[in-house]
Amino acid sequence: MANVTVIGLGIMGLPMARNLVDAGHTVTGFNRSSAATEKLAAHGGRAATSIADAVSGAEVVITMVPDSPDVEAVVLGEDGVFANAPQGVLWVDASTIRPDVSVRLAAAAAEAGVRAVDAPVSGGEQGAIEGILSIMVGGAAEDVEAARPVLEAVGKTVVHVGPAGSGQTVKAANQLIVAGTIELVAEALVFLEAHGVDTAAAIEVLAGGLAGNRILDRKAAGMAARSFEPGFRVDLHHKDLGIVTAAAREAGVAIPLGAMTAQLMGALRAEGHGNLDHSALLLLVEQLSGRGSTTTND
Structure with a gap:
């Protein structure tokens, strides 16, 4: 079991976070809307007040936000994941973004001492609720295997498809x-x-x-x-x-x-x-x- 942070508790992120709680992981959530974090807290997770608070002590950080600029805003900068998460943390981006941006952010993660995996999902809201998502994963083989126990808590089909950006x-x-x-x-x-x-x-x-x-x-x-x-x-x-x-x-x-x-x-x-x-x-x-x-x- 791992200390998992989920950033982005929308239609997909919230049910994924709930499934992680149900699987026995310790789950912290952060979302721009506090209503979503309160729903996670009611399910047994912890509601964080900022990205820095959310990633403190995390072993795995999952981002599930709408677009490339949103991912960049969450992970880069003084208030972002890279600057505040522990060294060696595993960052799993489950968002759907441009492959070239995913490759660039993976390189930035490595410079910050963060292991990066891109793992966008398919299956829609119902698939997220049922924990049967199909997950296409890009990244180094050892990092993908480290992420697998967490990914298998939210998905039924988890496949490593190649290096960074391949999942996207x-x-x-x-x-x-x-x-x-x-x-x-x-x-x-x-x-x-x-x-x-x-x-x-x-x-x-x-x-x-x-x-x-x-x-x-x-x-x-x-x-x-x-x-x-x-x-x-x-x-x-x-x-x-x-x-x-x-x-x-x-x-x-x-x-x-x-x-x-x-x-x-x-x-x-x-x-x-x-x-x-x-x-x-x-x-x-x-x-x-x-x-x-x-x-x-x-």
């Missing part, structure tokens, strides 16, 4: 596949409804065949019901697709379908739906098809 690269690919699949499921649902098909029955049979996928399993029913309570917000997936398209351009890789999906996600956000679940791509498909609907979460 694999996560970018994950977000590319997820967004594209959501878009195709959205198009299929609007197509089925236009033909008057029993949508629930169609989802059931499609999920049992070669078209079966996690989006059909976890998202299609809510999409059909026009319920878009966020498990993963449009704003965040828009950010992630920006990471994908930039990284693809740098590598000289063509992603025509991914680029189109990124444009559609951006358009959905521009329509004012940034706080909805990313499955709300269905609303844009309806709009393009001239078929309006009402969402229960807008």
